[in-house]
Amino acid sequence: MRLxxxxxxxxxxxxxxxxxxxxxxxxxxxxxxxELHYDAAGASGDSGEGVEVVATAGESLSGxxxxxxxxxxxxxAVSYANTAVPPGSVVSCGSQVRIATVSYASNGVQxxxxxxxxxxxxxxxLVQFLSYEGALSLxxxxxxxxxxxxx
Numbered sequence: 001m002r003l004x005x006x007x008x009x010x011x012x013x014x015x016x017x018x019x020x021x022x023x024x025x026x027x028x029x030x031x032x033x034x035e036l037h038y039d040a041a042g043a044s045g046d047s048g049e050g051v052e053v054v055a056t057a058g059e060s061l062s063g064x065x066x067x068x069x070x071x072x073x074x075x076x077a078v079s080y081a082n083t084a085v086p087p088g089s090v091v092s093c094g095s096q097v098r099i100a101t102v103s104y105a106s107n108g109v110q111x112x113x114x115x116x117x118x119x120x121x122x123x124x125x126l127v128q129f130l131s132y133e134g135a136l137s138l139x140x141x142x143x144x145x146x147x148x149x150x151x
Contacts, residue, residue: 038110038132046106052102053101053102055098055099057095058096060087060098061087061098061100063121064084064120065085067117077114083104087100088100112133115133
């Protein structure tokens with residue numbers, strides 16, 4: 001059975017974010033990609049595409065970026081978007097988490113195969129890398145001409 005849209009999601013985003021906030025000691029912040037929506041079903045084309053990012057323990061999302069990768073050649077993925085993560089909204093659930101959504105225009109996120117995205121912190125360090133509809137093993141975030149293995 002095909003779902004109405006392709007959404008890479010942790011089933012209940014807010015409860016998961018709250019559980020992470022409660023499980024992580026207050027001195028340690030975590031920032032992670034919580035949801036990716038990249039391929040809506042239907043003739044109208046892709047719409048509502050985006051990436052949801054969660055920060056725990058009062059962490060600011062200032063300076064974090066999402067990089068999107070086209071992996072049509074999986075060993076030489078090319079970054080085609082580099083977008084700042086917005087400040088987001090603070091949600092209280094026993095502790096506070098910050099949730100932000102990076103939105104893209106219709107058909108703004110590649111539909112695969114072998115595509116991916118990276119969450120990068122303000123100092124340019126990779127926080128999280130996800131691939132979807134196939135594997136990507138060679139990428140580099142800050143210098144597209146040099147490739148670095150991140151598998």
